[in-house]
Amino acid sequence: MKILLRPLKEREDKAVYEMFQEMPANENGLNNPASGLSFEEFQDFCKIKVANSRGECLREGYVPDTCYLLYIDDVPxxxxxxxxxxxxxxxxxxxxxxxxxxxxxxxxxxxxxxxxEVLKKAKEKGIDRVLITIEEHNQPSRKVCEGNGGVLEKISDGECYYWIDVL
Ligand SMILES: CC(C)(COP(=O)(O)OP(=O)(O)OC[C@H]1O[C@@H](n2cnc3c(N)ncnc32)[C@H](O)[C@@H]1OP(=O)(O)O)[C@@H](O)C(=O)NCCC(=O)NCCS
Structure with missing residues (x-):
């Protein structure tokens, strides 16, 4: 199996666009602001996301973030x-x-x-303790997190707080 994780680029192809369109606008707290965009609108979204990763064009109250894409055998x-x-x-x-x-x-x-793969990127950015919050009922995501060393600190108001020490 060929695994590749790469940052989103300023212009993306149809395969990446189609992946974003397949993903719901919001699912278990994961937002997809690209849901429902046309292919051209999606290119503007990509430009803004890349700017956000440089700390530019951030919405009020938002911190810089980098969007990564996972490819398995060349498919996003x-x-x-x-x-x-x-x-x-x-x-x-x-x-x-x-x-x-x-x-x-x-x-x-x-x-x-x-x-x-994203934990490796976190390490590269100097983040050695990662917080992941997951809705209590979201078993697949909790398993993903626990399978990557996530330690449950607490459950509060239906939200699980996991910490991962990045080695
Ligand atoms: C959470 C999510 C990323 C998991 O992705 P995935 O590729 O299906 O996960 P994996 O195949 O690596 O499976 C992880 C574990 O969940 C289990 N699992 C997968 N789908 C499941 C389901 N529908 N119900 C229960 N367990 C499930 C797998 O068996 C595996 O368990 P294991 O560790 O015992 O083998 C995916 O379901 C998703 O995108 N959900 C919507 C967005 C979301 O919830 N994101 C997380 C926000 S915090």
């Missing part, structure tokens, strides 16, 4: 957002990393691979 199967640092809002909900696998590619172990 998932995406993740790595927030470069935490703020009050992210400490409460969101944490450092949000991730999703496109519905047609789930339950193949790709979620675990995606988080493992």
């Amino acid at each position: 199967v998932g995406r993740a957002n790595l927030r470069h640092f935490l703020c009050e809002a992210l400490l409460k909900r969101g944490g450092h990393i949000g991730y999703g696998i496109r519905p047609s590619c789930r339950a193949h172990g790709y979620g675990k691979i995606l988080l493992a």
